[in-house]
Amino acid sequence: MDKSFLIFREYITHSNDFSSEELDLILSKMEHKRVPKKTHLLSIGEICDFEAFVLKGIGISYFIHENGSKVILSFASESWWLSDIESFHRHTPSKMCIETIEEMELLCLSHKDKEELLQSIPKLERMYRLMLQNHIVNYQQRLLANIAYSGKERYQAFIEKYPDVMQRVPQHLIASYLGITAEFLSRIRADKN
Amino acid sequence: MDKSFLIFREYITHSNDFSSEELDLILSKMEHKRVPKKTHLLSIGEICDFEAFVLKGIGISYFIHENGSKVILSFASESWWLSDIESFHRHTPSKMCIETIEEMELLCLSHKDKEELLQSIPKLERMYRLMLQNHIVNYQQRLLANIAYSGKERYQAFIEKYPDVMQRVPQHLIASYLGITAEFLSRIRADKN
DNA sequence: CGCGACGTTGATTTGCCTCAACGATTGTGG
């Protein structure tokens, strides 16, 4: 367990200073999991009991609309988190699904272990707060984009911002993330300008 | 300063247990401000140095699209916060505007004072974290609504969720918040079913 | 009073969706 999980060590020490004892304590609570591709990690109605840091692979969280269509809430690849914040913290039945696209390697933290960690390492609260602030900024910008920009503009911004995700997930999921249909995204891409 | 700011005391003790000394310390850092209606609190390019808790009145934060139209990011009435999270925490020029609609009464916290408070009352980190988690859940649901529901459905959900805001702000701002034009909102309202 | 902010309504346009059909690829079981 020494030099593995390097990605996680980098992530967590990037804007924080934890001692190596603290880091080890944190890591000791995080369960290393390997999950095959196209696997459900959370279904609607279940209570989410993991906050998963992505070491490898890519996964999605999404809502299912009444008419049956998926709405991708987020993609999570290396160094991102995968969880249903609402369900995880309020212990309420989840309204969303989480599943893998590629095979994934995760570091999973349960609610109980997270609370224990926060008790023993108060500094962690701060790290989470900063992380959440960044999330909010992301959501604000995405909401703005969905309201004020065309499908084409959103697509162009997306490939600019997440070129790797673009390569690794099927187009129709990206369309869903952007709030357009797969057909329309296909037409956008066919446009030469 | 004893029994005033009751709204704030209720808010902050609602899901947390602060001693009355701690509460007083917090309140001592928060500057009580009275702001007339239609006043700019933050303009694009400025660095936001306040996190304002709303004691009274209602305000908005919004982006300005290239074509000049406003996109309302949020309404803030009693017991809500008003700030540009990104600018406030990263000390970067703001991309949004904040202004009052009605006359407002605010409790303002500067970045420096916030950091000091967080130093002396570590529990505060937790409160902020929980608050941000709720914000994120809100943004997720709003994003979902904008992608998967019609203008009419979003409008109906809005008056259900924020009946008071509905009464207190001009319709065209609500239209902007919902991601539709003022004209279209007017037509929705004219529909009898 | 007169001007600006606000809401409404009509005519027209358009960005995007829906439905449907069709190759190409992948994968899976017999």
Added chain:
DNA sequence: CCACAATCGTTGAGGCAAATCAACGTCGCG
């Protein structure tokens, strides 16, 4: 190892939700 079914992307025709542009009535207010 082939056959067949999914899954994925593309393309066409047609339709609709919502935008745009424009005109007009009302109200509050300096």
